[in-house]
Amino acid sequence: MSNSETPNKKGSSGADLERVYAEWDRKRIEGEKKVPSRTAKFTTWSDMDVPLVSTPLDLDKTGFDYLRDLGMPGEFPYTRGVQRNMFRGKLWTMRQFAGFSTAEETNKRFKLLLEHGQTGLSTAFDMPTLMGYDADSPKSRGEVGKCGVAVSSLEDMERLYEGIPLGEVTTSMTINGPAIVILAMYFAVAEKQGVAREKVRGTLQNDILKEYIAQKEWLFPVEPAVKLVIDTIEHGTKFYPNWNTVSISGYHIREAGATAVQELAFTLADGLAYVDECLKRGMKIDDFAPRLSFFFDVHNDFFEEIAKFRAARRIWARLMRDRYGAKDPRSWMLRTHAQTAGVSLTAQQPYGNIVRVAVQALAGILGGTNSLHTNSMDETLALPTDESVMIALRTQQIIAEESGVANVVDPLGGSYFVESLTSRVEAEALEYIRKIDEMGGMIKAVEKGFPQAEIANSAYHFQRQLEAKEKVMVGVNKYQIDEPKRALNTLYIDRSVEKAQIQKLEALRIRRSAAAVERTLAAVKSTAQAGGNLCGPIEEAVKAYATLQEVCDTLRGVYGIYRESGSF
Amino acid sequence: MSTAQQRKIRVLIAKPGLDGHDRGAKVIARALRDAGFEVVYTGLHQTPEMIVSAAVEEDVHVVGMSILSGAHNALVPEVIDGLKAAGLTDCLYLVGGIIPDEDIAGLRQLGVHMVFTPGASLADVTNYIRDNAPSRE
Numbered sequence: 001m002s003n004s005e006t007p008n009k010k011g012s013s014g015a016d017l018e019r020v021y022a023e024w025d026r027k028r029i030e031g032e033k034k035v036p037s038r039t040a041k042f043t044t045w046s047d048m049d050v051p052l053v054s055t056p057l058d059l060d061k062t063g064f065d066y067l068r069d070l071g072m073p074g075e076f077p078y079t080r081g082v083q084r085n086m087f088r089g090k091l092w093t094m095r096q097f098a099g100f101s102t103a104e105e106t107n108k109r110f111k112l113l114l115e116h117g118q119t120g121l122s123t124a125f126d127m128p129t130l131m132g133y134d135a136d137s138p139k140s141r142g143e144v145g146k147c148g149v150a151v152s153s154l155e156d157m158e159r160l161y162e163g164i165p166l167g168e169v170t171t172s173m174t175i176n177g178p179a180i181v182i183l184a185m186y187f188a189v190a191e192k193q194g195v196a197r198e199k200v201r202g203t204l205q206n207d208i209l210k211e212y213i214a215q216k217e218w219l220f221p222v223e224p225a226v227k228l229v230i231d232t233i234e235h236g237t238k239f240y241p242n243w244n245t246v247s248i249s250g251y252h253i254r255e256a257g258a259t260a261v262q263e264l265a266f267t268l269a270d271g272l273a274y275v276d277e278c279l280k281r282g283m284k285i286d287d288f289a290p291r292l293s294f295f296f297d298v299h300n301d302f303f304e305e306i307a308k309f310r311a312a313r314r315i316w317a318r319l320m321r322d323r324y325g326a327k328d329p330r331s332w333m334l335r336t337h338a339q340t341a342g343v344s345l346t347a348q349q350p351y352g353n354i355v356r357v358a359v360q361a362l363a364g365i366l367g368g369t370n371s372l373h374t375n376s377m378d379e380t381l382a383l384p385t386d387e388s389v390m391i392a393l394r395t396q397q398i399i400a401e402e403s404g405v406a407n408v409v410d411p412l413g414g415s416y417f418v419e420s421l422t423s424r425v426e427a428e429a430l431e432y433i434r435k436i437d438e439m440g441g442m443i444k445a446v447e448k449g450f451p452q453a454e455i456a457n458s459a460y461h462f463q464r465q466l467e468a469k470e471k472v473m474v475g476v477n478k479y480q481i482d483e484p485k486r487a488l489n490t491l492y493i494d495r496s497v498e499k500a501q502i503q504k505l506e507a508l509r510i511r512r513s514a515a516a517v518e519r520t521l522a523a524v525k526s527t528a529q530a531g532g533n534l535c536g537p538i539e540e541a542v543k544a545y546a547t548l549q550e551v552c553d554t555l556r557g558v559y560g561i562y563r564e565s566g567s568f
Numbered sequence: 569m570s571t572a573q574q575r576k577i578r579v580l581i582a583k584p585g586l587d588g589h590d591r592g593a594k595v596i597a598r599a600l601r602d603a604g605f606e607v608v609y610t611g612l613h614q615t616p617e618m619i620v621s622a623a624v625e626e627d628v629h630v631v632g633m634s635i636l637s638g639a640h641n642a643l644v645p646e647v648i649d650g651l652k653a654a655g656l657t658d659c660l661y662l663v664g665g666i667i668p669d670e671d672i673a674g675l676r677q678l679g680v681h682m683v684f685t686p687g688a689s690l691a692d693v694t695n696y697i698r699d700n701a702p703s704r705e
Contacts, residue, residue, distance in 0.1 A: 127586035127637050131613075139615070142642020143586050216588030216612050256591050343591075347686040380686055382638075382668060456594050463595045467689055476687050490668060493638065566611035568581075568594040568601075 009056060045301035046259035054416035062423040073409040077317035079310050080410035081368035082333040087406035093371035094396045099124030099149035100383045101497045103159035106149040110164060118393060122172040124148035130217040132178040132552030135501035144498035152505050153547045157185040167195035171202035177219035179206035180228045181551050184539040203244035203293055206232055209270040209442055210249050213451045214256035219552055222447055224559035230277045235535035237288045244293040254297035255343045257459025260308045261425055265432030266451045268315055273442040285324045289331035298364035299341040303421055306412055309367030311426035338369035345380040348475035353377035358395050365405055366412055372396060382490035516544035521554050528558040577701045578606045579630040582619040587637035588612055599690040620650035629701045632662040640667055648679050658702045
């Protein structure tokens with residue numbers, strides 16, 4: 001029995017599963033004449049067909065092999081998770097994304113979250129910061145402190161992490177276009193706190209390819225922008241041994257409308273592009289691959305999401321080992337952060353969002369994420385209030401402490417449905433990756449607009465389905481009620497934040513040494529022109545209190561800017 | 569044949585400011601095109617001046633601004649003032665995105681004809697434009 005190829009197809013009674021299945025199916029069809037299915041077709045949120053029931057026959061179809069496809073937790077191909085004892089050892093990191101208004105205000109929110117048991121920080125920057133503009137730029141009008149915290153100089157960064165020991169907490173920073181500048185600022189703050197750079201732990205998002213694909217906060221044309229990412233990987237590999245140099249992100253790709261498979265495929269293809277560029281620069285795979293990390297969305301469809309996380313680990317492990325010849329198991333492991341799906345939240349009947357987030361969070365955890373942000377119920381209306389952020393954090397803590405799911409590794413492993421779905425998600429993602437390889441890799445695919453167009457098609461398709469009620473969002477296209485205009489208190493950022501930020505910046509410009517700023521920016525420029533690694537020169541510039549925009553404008557002068565076509 | 573096709577309603581979908589959230593803008597642009605309107609999408613990161621000049625150049629009947637970053641109170645007045653100064657007064661001004669309820673009245677006072685917030689359907693937007701776009705050629 002133990003070595004039989006199809007151990008479950010013959011029961012002890014000698015009955016044959018295929019025959020049993022056929023008989024059952026006949027009765028089912030008969031029964032459905034009386035109680036027909038609710039719809040003609042059942043699909044996942046991303047439109048994958050869902051079988052009524054799965055059996056060992058489905059595993060046979062995909063050629064499922066336990067040792068090859070799953071193995072043990074913490075072992076190749078990591079389908080079941082990257083640690084052997086998973087959440088028994090260490091719970092996932094509860095990392096709530098926060099950032100709004102001024103550095104001082106965000107610093108208070110950070111401290112509130114840490115006080116209440118959050119285990120890592122995650123920093124949201126405002127639009128001007130994401131685009132490399134200072135608060136006093138005309139381009140920043142109306143945007144300062146709105147979608148995140150305004151950081152125009154090292155001084156803001158010092159205030160942002162004031163009183164937070166950077167040797168003890170891990171910090172994630174969602175910044176991409178100007179990531180190289182923000183990274184320099186962060187390590188400068190750590191140095192001022194007297195923390196050795198080897199002790200600094202955290203993650204820089206620094207994934208510029210997904211900006212062109214989805215989030216659309218870019219500064220430079222694709223090639224020099226990717227060069228800056230590789231600069232930071234190279235620099236981080238040498239000097240910041242505990243820092244995740246890139247967080248290769250599917251979250252924004254998904255939020256922009258991608259399906260689960262597209263999210264997975266485009267994210268992994270972005271990762272492959274960075275790996276290829278690092279290798280071209282002469283780096284060794286096992287030197288930098290262990291510090292690559294990932295970030296995925298956790299959307300509505302429970303099993304599809306779990307399958308996506310499991311497939312992600314399996315694909316990455318195999319690519320790293322078999323395509324690149326990585327030898328270090330840490331290079332094979334796909335470690336990931338996850339965030340519940342912002343786009344699934346509704347402005348209508350917003351308390352329902354608490355439930356959506358809980359279900360999504362559970363999927364992320366059962367999928368084996370290593371870190372998680374749970375959205376707040378009011379995030380579709382505005383930035384979250386203290387109260388709603390607390391509910392979101394408590395959601396994770398309730399799952400961790402009360403539900404029991406953290407006590408067992410990959411409890412859905414072996415489920416006929418989950419395993420066959422995992423294999424299908426994997427196969428479809430690999431098909432996309434093959435297509436992108438044929439185009440010459442993700443950099444070329446992005447320049448052609450391939451992932452952008454695929455996502456736009458999916459987004460439009462989904463909206464059509466929503467309007468046809470083929471997909472249901474409770475409170476939006478079903479179960480609507482008349483609600484009072486404002487069901488929730490929301491956080492409001494007014495223009496005074498912008499004024500205060502501009503005043504601080506004016507004072508800084510007077511106080512700092514103009515000569516030092518000029519000298520260090522000249523070094524940034526000459527290094528950029530010579531094609532050298534910019535991390536060192538940029539660190540000198542930010543320490544001289546050159547502003548974010550001054551550094552970025554210097555680079556724009558060398559590299560130019562990126563413009564997207566208005567196709568839709 | 570829809571009335572839109574007979575009347576050739578021209579719509580500009582614009583993304584003012586630094587906000588990169590373009591899913592909604594693109595979905596709306598495509599839905600309006602499918603409904604028979606002539607649609608121009610500005611692309612991302614447009615200054616108010618760029619939007620006004622695109623609207624004038626295309627001589628549009630409708631300007632729809634999509635903003636999800638919270639910058640609407642700063643950017644929408646500049647666009648509307650610019651459109652009026654450029655003579656595009658017989659024009660439907662629309663805003664879509666994450667707009668807090670308390671800001672809607674202020675935008676309406678500036679001359680915005682309608683604000684569409686999360687949950688508005690493609691049909692809501694399409695029908696509104698069909699019913700309210702100016703009848704000039």
